[in-house]
Amino acid sequence: MNNWRAWAGLLAISGLCVLWLLGSPRQEQEATLSETRLLMGTLVSITTWGHTEDESTRVMELAFAEIDRVEAMMSRFLPASAVTHLNNAPRGEKISALPTELLQLIRQGLEIGQMSKGAFDIGLAPLSDLWGFSREPPPEAPPPASDLQHWLTLRANLPDAAIEITPDHQLRLANAAVGLDLGGIAKGYAVDRAMETLLANGVTNALINAGGDMRLAGSKGDKPWHIGLRDPRQPNGVVAVMDIHKARAISTSGDYERFFLANGVRYHHILDPKTAAPARSGLISVTVQATDSMTADALSTSLFVLGEQEGLKLLQRFPDCEALLIREDGSMVQTSGFIATRSRSP
Numbered sequence: 001m002n003n004w005r006a007w008a009g010l011l012a013i014s015g016l017c018v019l020w021l022l023g024s025p026r027q028e029q030e031a032t033l034s035e036t037r038l039l040m041g042t043l044v045s046i047t048t049w050g051h052t053e054d055e056s057t058r059v060m061e062l063a064f065a066e067i068d069r070v071e072a073m074m075s076r077f078l079p080a081s082a083v084t085h086l087n088n089a090p091r092g093e094k095i096s097a098l099p100t101e102l103l104q105l106i107r108q109g110l111e112i113g114q115m116s117k118g119a120f121d122i123g124l125a126p127l128s129d130l131w132g133f134s135r136e137p138p139p140e141a142p143p144p145a146s147d148l149q150h151w152l153t154l155r156a157n158l159p160d161a162a163i164e165i166t167p168d169h170q171l172r173l174a175n176a177a178v179g180l181d182l183g184g185i186a187k188g189y190a191v192d193r194a195m196e197t198l199l200a201n202g203v204t205n206a207l208i209n210a211g212g213d214m215r216l217a218g219s220k221g222d223k224p225w226h227i228g229l230r231d232p233r234q235p236n237g238v239v240a241v242m243d244i245h246k247a248r249a250i251s252t253s254g255d256y257e258r259f260f261l262a263n264g265v266r267y268h269h270i271l272d273p274k275t276a277a278p279a280r281s282g283l284i285s286v287t288v289q290a291t292d293s294m295t296a297d298a299l300s301t302s303l304f305v306l307g308e309q310e311g312l313k314l315l316q317r318f319p320d321c322e323a324l325l326i327r328e329d330g331s332m333v334q335t336s337g338f339i340a341t342r343s344r345s346p
Ligand code: AMP
Pocket: 119, 120, 121, 122, 124, 128, 181, 182, 183, 184, 185, 212, 252, 253, 254, 257, 269, 270, 271, 272, 273, 297, 300, 301, 305
């Protein structure tokens, strides 16, 4: 394990238990196999039910390898990744020979970016670097206001296609305000790929939990998967329980995953490109249930930035996606198809 992964894993500790797989009776536990690894800056666990230990271990290995492969391509912290290659390229220059898979994810990220009117932005790496939530030790104070203002000025000069994919599959980053940060979407994508690997290899009852991104398939016998959603302000509290019977992806974005407090103000890792600061939309946690993890991941981040009104409008454009929002005062609102029972009213 390299250093980055080691410290990034530690950094993610505060956000590890956004979504929990809740305990089950002994008989079910006996059929349950689980393994956890440090990947993508967080603890990733894969749980299977009703498969033999040999089969489960072999296929989990393939699924973890798939996450590792996606991370090696898409992490902006790994020196050899395609994303690092892009971010290091001179601005305005066309970069070729990029993996098709990466271009495809970038296209999807750009599309959600447009639909969210720029609230979701996969080009925020320079701003993310200014805030430094991925640094070790974590920051204790916001960056100088002049640095943020400089970024906003550079950004105001961006053309519409800040990240441009040419018809011959080359990619160009317009100016120094833009760099790829796929942190709001790639974890979900990796979870999807890992789940596809499990399913393609015959493991049909499975749950993958990567910090705030989870995907489930099958069941635990005749029982649903039993998932807890963390109370944003009480690390051991659960605000809602989701009993999921069908294949589903669940993603949570919250202001309690990576944050610091300075002079009584909470600064967290989900940034509003309009202000260059952590998003203050009146929401402290957004959970999205969707068919795939990539969509759930991108939408939970988007809704967090947009806030309740605009966020729920955006959600309506995605069929089969549901959300549970927790407001600053602790009150909750959920769309009609969101699968959950509340374990308490905060
Ligand atoms: P998530 O935890 O899925 O909500 O994603 C947060 C991560 O996405 C951050 O750590 C950044 O890497 C990245 N990010 C931050 N702000 C945004 C934004 N407005 N749009 C897209 N990605 C973002």
